[in-house]
Amino acid sequence: MRFAGGLSAVLLGTAIVIVQPVARALTPSEVGEIAKQITVRIDGANTGSRVIIEHQGNVYNVVTCWHVVQLKGNYTVQTPDGKKYTFNNSEVKRFSGVDLAVFQFTSNENYRVAEKGNSDQVALGTNISVAGYPQGTSDMDFRRGAISRLVTKPKDGYAFAINPQYALAYRNRGLFYSEKKDKQKAIENLQQAAKLYYSQNNNAAYQYVMNILKDLQR
Structure with missing residues (x-):
């Protein structure tokens, strides 16, 4: 999966990872603010933290991990402004061969979308920030780190490892x-x-x- 031309938003378990190239030396606070604007919370049969990747008109696309939304039923997605939108498992499109899926929600609000780039260009030691909502809490968790390992034969598409x-x-x-x-x-x-x-x-x-x-x- 390829995301962000500047800052890369990559999925990791229940969080998103923002990858920051050296050429764009944003402060941790600036990166944290971006994470808050592009991260959404999913609640339903499972919970998770996902990222808005694009929109056309008032339709927004959110990429998530398939294991978060694979159970049948209705889910809610909570956007950064606290508003909630509903979608059903039947509306989710799964990516073949990886633990990823995409769904849509409709809103007249203007939400920030993650920039896109090539995650294959991420190298060992690349600075990253991890953002998400730990299970059972409505408070965002934000951490800084670096890529510690690149997996040559990733399972379900998980090619990066952090600390x-x-x-x-x-x-x-x-x-x-x-x-x-x-x-x-x-x-x-x-x-x-x-x-x-x-x-x-x-x-x-x-x-x-x-x-x-x-x-x-x-």
């Missing part, structure tokens, strides 16, 4: 809450860890976390 400690933090926090008998917080953090491990093609860590989740959800 693996990001996933490990969620896993450790989930285990901590599990020990404290806070089941809800344990599940929320472990689910985030599982999604990140999946996106990094870390199958062993992903399966480890999924086994813990199965035990907690019994």
Whole structure:
């Protein structure tokens, strides 16, 4: 999938990744403001954070991960101004061979659209920012980092890896809450860890976390 000619908006699990070339030295605050303007929240059978990629007239296209909207039913997309629009799983178009899909919503409001470019040009060490809405919260999470690994044989299209400690933090926090008998917080953090491990093609860590989740959800 190819996005942003300047800033690249790339999907990662439940968040978007904004890739910033060296030639455009925006401050973290400027990048954060862009993330707020192009990121939308999806609620329904699953929740996720996705990005507006284009619009024609009053019809906006949003790209998302297929696993977020694959379950049948109605979903809502919440735009940066807090307004909500409804779409159905039957209206979603899936991309072949990758964990991506696109859907549309109609609005007379003027929303910012992510710029487009070639994600194949992203190199090791490229500065990135990760933005999204962690499951169970309406507050945006914004983090800075860099590409730590390029996957030569990506699973479901996940070709980039960021700092693996990001996933490990969620896993450790989930285990901590599990020990404290806070089941809800344990599940929320472990689910985030599982999604990140999946996106990094870390199958062993992903399966480890999924086994813990199965035990907690019994």
